[in-house]
Every structure is written in structure tokens, then in C-alpha cells.
Amino acid sequence: xxxxxxxxxxxFLSAERLAAGxxxxxxxxxxxxxxxxxxxxxxVAQIAAPAIRADLGAGSGAVQLILAxxxxxxxxxxxxxxxxxxxxxxxxxxxxxxxxFIAGSVAAAGAPDATFLIAARLVQGAGSxxxxxxxxxxxxxxxxxxxxPRALGLFGAxxxxxxxxxxxxxxxxxxxxLFGLGWRSVFLVTVPVALVSxxxxxxxxxxxxxxxQRVDGVGVLLTTVGFGALVLPLALGGETGWPWWTWATLAxxxxxxxxxxxxxxxxxxxLVHPSLFRDRRARAGVLLVFVxxxxxxxxxxxxxxxxxxxxxxxxxxxxxxxxxxxxAAVLGSRGAPALARRHGPAVLTVSALVLAGTALALAPLxxxxxxxxxxxxxxxxxxxxxxxxxxxxxxxxxxxxxxxAAGSVSGLLPTAQQLGGSIGVAAAGLVYFAPAADxxxxxxxxxxxxxxVFAVTALLSLRMRDRNAGxxxxxxxxxxxxxxxxxxxxxxxRP
Numbered sequence: 001x002x003x004x005x006x007x008x009x010x011x012f013l014s015a016e017r018l019a020a021g022x023x024x025x026x027x028x029x030x031x032x033x034x035x036x037x038x039x040x041x042x043x044v045a046q047i048a049a050p051a052i053r054a055d056l057g058a059g060s061g062a063v064q065l066i067l068a069x070x071x072x073x074x075x076x077x078x079x080x081x082x083x084x085x086x087x088x089x090x091x092x093x094x095x096x097x098x099x100x101f102i103a104g105s106v107a108a109a110g111a112p113d114a115t116f117l118i119a120a121r122l123v124q125g126a127g128s129x130x131x132x133x134x135x136x137x138x139x140x141x142x143x144x145x146x147x148x149p150r151a152l153g154l155f156g157a158x159x160x161x162x163x164x165x166x167x168x169x170x171x172x173x174x175x176x177x178l179f180g181l182g183w184r185s186v187f188l189v190t191v192p193v194a195l196v197s198x199x200x201x202x203x204x205x206x207x208x209x210x211x212x213q214r215v216d217g218v219g220v221l222l223t224t225v226g227f228g229a230l231v232l233p234l235a236l237g238g239e240t241g242w243p244w245w246t247w248a249t250l251a252x253x254x255x256x257x258x259x260x261x262x263x264x265x266x267x268x269x270x271l272v273h274p275s276l277f278r279d280r281r282a283r284a285g286v287l288l289v290f291v292x293x294x295x296x297x298x299x300x301x302x303x304x305x306x307x308x309x310x311x312x313x314x315x316x317x318x319x320x321x322x323x324x325x326x327x328a329a330v331l332g333s334r335g336a337p338a339l340a341r342r343h344g345p346a347v348l349t350v351s352a353l354v355l356a357g358t359a360l361a362l363a364p365l366x367x368x369x370x371x372x373x374x375x376x377x378x379x380x381x382x383x384x385x386x387x388x389x390x391x392x393x394x395x396x397x398x399x400x401x402x403x404x405a406a407g408s409v410s411g412l413l414p415t416a417q418q419l420g421g422s423i424g425v426a427a428a429g430l431v432y433f434a435p436a437a438d439x440x441x442x443x444x445x446x447x448x449x450x451x452x453v454f455a456v457t458a459l460l461s462l463r464m465r466d467r468n469a470g471x472x473x474x475x476x477x478x479x480x481x482x483x484x485x486x487x488x489x490x491x492x493x494r495p
Contacts, residue, residue, distance in 0.1 A: 107123060
């Protein structure tokens with residue numbers, strides 16, 4: 001790759017060899033299969049929760065742990081796994097994480113009781129947490145720069161579609177009760193896809209550790225404890241009525257993560273590369289992903305919750321009602337690369353504003369049968385905006401990240417995604433369950449929260465505009481190198 005000198009441990013060495021042999025075209029389907037099962041498993045179990053509770057005799061706290069255990073283990077490992085990938089190779093971590101995920105999925109499907117299922121979900125989440133950062137790093141390493149924006153667009157689209165497909169597929173599987181498996185089928189359905197990823201891992205680039213590179217053990221401890229103490233009370237607080245221990249745990253999380261941030265510059269092998277904090281666009285991108293995801297998962301969560309608990313729809317009917325959102329997201333993601341090349345970060349701004357309008361328009365429609373029919377095109381418009389945003393944001397952020405910080409960003413972006421989702425679901429739940437005149441009023445209040453989140457997202461997306469270069473360059477495959485003194489160069493060599 002022109003402009004970068006391959007070194008021991010550099011992913012660019014393997015990328016050149018892989019691209020020269022044509023293997024780069026096989027890499028994307030392999031890693032996107034892995035990405036799909038990771039995000040799919042965040043939401044698919046939500047629909048199966050009532051059936052799990054009835055079959056296993058689980059209490060509400062146990063069911064919440066079954067749902068939260070996956071996200072908890074997933075979020076806690078992302079930053080650490082990104083650094084482990086830099087240290088031991090993306091291929092090794094990808095294979096290890098996929099094997100762990102498959103083992104956890106099979107164990108979850110055969111769980112005899114709630115305790116066993118909670119443990120299996122933790123294993124599932126750990127496997128996904130090991131794999132997720134490697135996917136972004138592998139795309140950066142193995143896909144030629146000219147094709148990388150499209151690859152990153154497909155990556156974002158896969159994440160968005162997977163998160164929306166979870167509830168829909170879960171409703172179909174639980175309702176169909178295939179082979180008498182009931183809720184157990186929701187944990188088995190991704191195993192074949194994960195096996196395809198594992199079998200295809202032979203085409204992934206094999207990198208070696210850089211000489212003298214170590215993993216920051218103190219950073220691993222602080223981030224694991226800090227993120228765990230953040231996600232756990234957010235996942236369980238609403239169901240348990242926010243007892244004192246949830247607030248104490250959040251305070252511990254704040255202290256531990258604050259300690260991590262303050263001591264980061266003083267550690268010899270920091271878990272997060274220092275160059276990340278000098279990159280304005282990378283910082284803005286991580287914040288943007290965090291805020292956006294504090295709205296999207298909670299939006300679909302609230303929609304399903306209201307349709308089932310307030311209106312009385314069964315799981316399958318609720319899933320089908322939201323189908324226009326998911327279907328249009330696919331179409332929006334397909335058009336996103338061309339829109340991003342032409343308009344740059346403006347695609348993010350417009351998409352976020354459309355989602356804000358969708359939330360406001362949906363609020364008065366959902367209360368009546370006629371209104372719910374009228375809401376279908378509104379959901380489709382919002383889904384198209386969602387697809388365009390998710391298929392563009394990662395490409396726009398990663399196009400400007402220096403290679404030395406690629407591993408850190410590969411861990412921070414999915415971490416921001418998961419933490420934003422956890423915080424958003426908790427905050428939206430507080431708004432929805434706050435005192436209101438009736439369920440329809442509660443839903444209107446929650447949609448106002450969603451609209452506010454998407455409006456803030458639109459404002460933050462303005463920070464993605466490059467003051468020194470055209471916005472469209474970042475999505476066109478051009479790789480920029482830092483100037484000697486300031487900013488980024490307007491031109492750089494193509495590989």
C-alpha cells in the first residue's frame with residue numbers, strides 16, 4: 001500500500017498479499033456473517049423472553065439477566081479484544097471468538113434451567129466480544145482501499161439489518177415452534193451462519209504481533225470492571241425499580257472509567273492508542289455512534305413493548321407490524337454508498353432528521369387501528385433513513401483513521417454502539433414508564449425522547465465535516481496521511 005511501509009505485525013503486509021491473490025473478495029462475506037450473528041443475538045432473545053420464563057419457571061430478575069448477560073459480556077470485552085487482535089493476530093481472535101460463540105449458542109439452546117442459560121448467554125457474549133473488533137480490523141487490512149468504503153457500508157448495513165431482524169425472526173420462530181423446540185430455536189438459528197464464518201476463516205489475513213508489543217493488563221482490568229459496572233445496572237435497573245445497588249454500581253463505573261482515562265497517557269502500552277485522541281474526526285465519530293445508538297435500539301424496543309403490552313398484539317403480529325422498518329432499512333443501506341460519495345456526512349445529518357420526524361409522526365398514529373395502518377409508510381421512511389445512516393457512518397469515520405489507531409477504533413466503535421444502546425433503552429424505559437394519563441400518552445412521551453436523541457445526532461454529524469478537505473474524499477477510498485505539523489493532507493497516494 002503506497003504511503004505505508006509494512007512492518008512485522010502490520011496488517012497491511014497481509015492485505016497486499018491477500019489482495020494480490022484475489023482472496024480479498026472472499027473476506028467480506030466471511031466477516032459479515034460473523035457480524036450478523038453478533039448483532040442478531042442482542043435482540044432475538046427479547047421476543048422469546050415470555051416463553052423462556054414460562055418454560056423454565058424463571059423469575060423476572062433471571063429473565064433480565066438472560067437478556068442482559070449477552071450484552072454485558074459483549075460490551076466488556078470489545079476494547080480488550082481489539083488490542084488482543086493487534087497483539088496475537090486478527091485471524092486467531094476471530095477463530096477463537098467464533099468457536100466460543102458457537103459453544104455458547106448450543107449450550108443456551110439446551111439449557112435445563114435459568115442459571116445455566118444465563119451462563120451460556122455470558123459465553124455467547126464473550127465470543128461475540130472477541131470477534132467484533134477483528135471484523136473492522138480485517139476489513140481495514142484485507143480489503144483494498146478502492147473497495148473499502150463499499151465494504152464498510154455493507155458492514156454498517158449488516159449491523160442495522162441484523163438488529164432489526166432479531167425481533168422479527170424471534171417472533172416467527174417462537175410462533176412456529178419448529179420441531180417442538182419453542183424458544184430454544186432462537187439460539188440455534190445462528191449456529192449454521194457462525195459455522196460458515198468459521199469454515200471461511202481460512203481466507204482471513206494472518207498477522208503477527210509487533211516486536212515488544214504488550215497488552216495493558218491494568219487497562220484490561222479497569223475497562224472490564226468499568227463497563228461491566230455500567231451495563232449491569234442499566235440492564236436491570238428498570239425491572240428492579242432502581243434500588244440502591246444500581247446507583248452504587250454506576251458510581252463505581254464512573255470512578256473506574258475515570259481512572260482509566262486519567263492514567264491512559266502514562267502507561268507504556270495503553271489499551272487505547274494515544275493517536276485516537278488527536279484525531280478530531282475519530283473522536284467525533286465515536287461520539288456520534290454512541291448518541292445515535294442511544295436512540296435506535298430503544299426506538300424498536302419501545303415499539304415492540306407498546307404493541308405487545310398496551311395494544312395486546314402477540315409477538316408475531318408485533319414483529320410483522322415493524323417489518324416495513326426492517327425492509328426499508330435494506331433498501332436504504334443499498335443506496336447509502338452512492339449518497340455518501342456524493343454528499344459526504346450530509347447523509348448522516350439528513351438521515352438523523354428523518355428519524356426524528358419519524359418518531360414525532362409515529363406518536364399520534366399508533367393509538368388506533370387506522371393510525372397503525374397509516375404508520376406503515378412512516379416506519380418505512382424511518383427504516384430507509386436508518387439503513388442509510390448505519391451503512392455510511394462507519395465508512396465515514398474509518399476512512400480518516402490513521403493505521404496506528406485502527407485497532408483502538410475497531411474496539412471503540414462497537415463499544416460506543418453497545419453502551420449507547422444500553423443507556424438508551426434504560427433512559428427510554430424511564431420515560432415510557434413515567435406517570436402518564438394513558439399508555440398512548442406514555443408512548444408519545446417516549447417518542448419525544450427519541451426525536452430529541454436523533455436531533456442531537458444530526459447536530460453532532462455536522463462535526464464530521466472536514467474543514468481542510470472535501471467531505472467526499474473520505475468515502476471515495478482515498479487514504480490520507482497526517483501532515484508534519486497540522487491537519488490532514490488534501491491528497492494522498494492510492495494503493
